[in-house]
Amino acid sequence: MPNIDSLAGLIMLALQVIALVGAGFALFHAVRQPAEAFPAVDKLTKPVWLGILAAALIVLLLFGAVGILGIIAVVAVCVYLVDVRPRVEEVQKPRW
Numbered sequence: 001m002p003n004i005d006s007l008a009g010l011i012m013l014a015l016q017v018i019a020l021v022g023a024g025f026a027l028f029h030a031v032r033q034p035a036e037a038f039p040a041v042d043k044l045t046k047p048v049w050l051g052i053l054a055a056a057l058i059v060l061l062l063f064g065a066v067g068i069l070g071i072i073a074v075v076a077v078c079v080y081l082v083d084v085r086p087r088v089e090e091v092q093k094p095r096w
Contacts, residue, residue: 012066019065019074023057026080033088041087049084052076 030053035046043049056073063069 015065019060023060023077026077027053027057029085037088037091040091043084
């Protein structure tokens with residue numbers, strides 16, 4: 001737990017909260033998507049992404065967002081949110 005008595009401690013706490021919220025949102029989003037949507041956009045399968053995101057959430061809970069494992073977890077969550085999520089949602093939109 002970061003020391004919240006200083007500005008650096010508050011920044012570290014904010015980073016930790018943002019990372020946890022992002023990981024939770026990404027995992028929740030991945031759970032709600034159909035399994036067929038992931039291979040349809042040439043991404044890893046749904047079970048693989050669920051495993052990656054669950055592991056990232058656990059790492060962030062145990063070790064925090066700062067440190068080598070935390071940074072790897074944050075990068076995995078960011079890849080899902082920036083690359084995979086928009087493509088999975090795009091393939092599900094009805095084409096008129």
